[in-house]
Amino acid sequence: MKNRLIKLGGLSSMSKTIRQSVIEHLWQHWHDQSPEIRQIAAGLQQRGSTPFVLDHFAVIDLPSVRSGISELGQIFSAIGYREHGRGYLPEKQNDFLWMAEEDSAQCSARDALPQVVVADFRLDEMPGDVRNIIEKYVAHTVNSPLAEIKELLAKNDVAADKISQLICDYLKAGRDWPLPTVSDFLTVRAFNELLAWVLVFGRKPNHFTVSVHLLSGFTDLADFNRFIEHDMRLSLNPDGGLIKGKKESGIAQSSTKGVLRKIQLADGEVELPTDFTEFVWRYPVSSSTPVMWNDYFTGFVAQHADYVIESLYRD
Numbered sequence: 001m002k003n004r005l006i007k008l009g010g011l012s013s014m015s016k017t018i019r020q021s022v023i024e025h026l027w028q029h030w031h032d033q034s035p036e037i038r039q040i041a042a043g044l045q046q047r048g049s050t051p052f053v054l055d056h057f058a059v060i061d062l063p064s065v066r067s068g069i070s071e072l073g074q075i076f077s078a079i080g081y082r083e084h085g086r087g088y089l090p091e092k093q094n095d096f097l098w099m100a101e102e103d104s105a106q107c108s109a110r111d112a113l114p115q116v117v118v119a120d121f122r123l124d125e126m127p128g129d130v131r132n133i134i135e136k137y138v139a140h141t142v143n144s145p146l147a148e149i150k151e152l153l154a155k156n157d158v159a160a161d162k163i164s165q166l167i168c169d170y171l172k173a174g175r176d177w178p179l180p181t182v183s184d185f186l187t188v189r190a191f192n193e194l195l196a197w198v199l200v201f202g203r204k205p206n207h208f209t210v211s212v213h214l215l216s217g218f219t220d221l222a223d224f225n226r227f228i229e230h231d232m233r234l235s236l237n238p239d240g241g242l243i244k245g246k247k248e249s250g251i252a253q254s255s256t257k258g259v260l261r262k263i264q265l266a267d268g269e270v271e272l273p274t275d276f277t278e279f280v281w282r283y284p285v286s287s288s289t290p291v292m293w294n295d296y297f298t299g300f301v302a303q304h305a306d307y308v309i310e311s312l313y314r315d
Helices: 008-032 035-047 069-078 128-138 146-153 160-173 182-191 193-201 221-231 302-312
Strands: 005-007 054-060 081-089 094-101 115-121 157-159 207-211 244-246 251-255 260-264 269-273 276-282
Touching: 008 035, 008 054, 008 160, 035 221, 035 276, 054 094, 054 276, 069 081, 069 094, 069 115, 069 146, 081 302, 128 182, 128 193, 146 160, 157 160, 182 193, 182 269, 193 269, 193 302, 221 251, 221 276, 244 302, 251 302, 269 302, 276 302
Parallel strands: 054 115, 207 276
Antiparallel strands: 005 157, 054 207, 081 094, 094 115, 244 251, 251 276, 260 269
16 A cells, blocks of 8 residues: 655644545455445445445454553544443443544534444453463464554654554454464353454454435335345344334444354364444434434444344354
């Protein structure tokens, strides 16, 4: 990727450029590997619907001194994302936070870049055998590119493309610890299926989310779900109901069921989905006609997230 140098005098503009580049590259990488999203995009185009807008994407990491929610949060903060809220999924020992662009409130809903959800796990709430397995693998974790990103940002000339490449390479690589053995995977899965998925795939984005409320041609999420099931012939995640949420909670969510694939581990194969697609309907926060990003509910509901993320491992 050829570096583009941008003067520090345009720092805000530079941050926006980096954010756009990171999202575009991560999305394109995910899109190219997901037949499901290509099918949905083609189906929407056939219907004459407006091009879809991304609502958010999620990255879950294993916790260590060199990885996890803090490291991911600092990386996105360095390029102009700001923490917008936090949640916890107790049955999964999973902490998560969501981040929005620093200028989201000044953006229209269609122009704002997607929020980023970053997460990891509370190892101290896990049994000793599971904790020992995770600690064995994260001992191999390498340093994140955070220090190099900060160093580049501090220079008089900032290589925006270089920063974007550092972040994308770090996230697309997913796992920098060895492939787990089947035995280790099964031990972890018996206690926490989400943790087992992350042990195998690492911190790569596990799903992207479409803003259905910004699509033309659909009256609500139930209407869109009919398109997904009947026209696209894709299966939806039924955990917690096909639709998680309602107008009173500000947000309604659904997601596809991940497609099982054979995944090679260190000493054998297992079957796991590699990703899924989520759909969100965000409700306006006032009676006026919504236009701007914060004219809609912009948060998340932990209980909904608890059900949605199960698309990664429920068959």
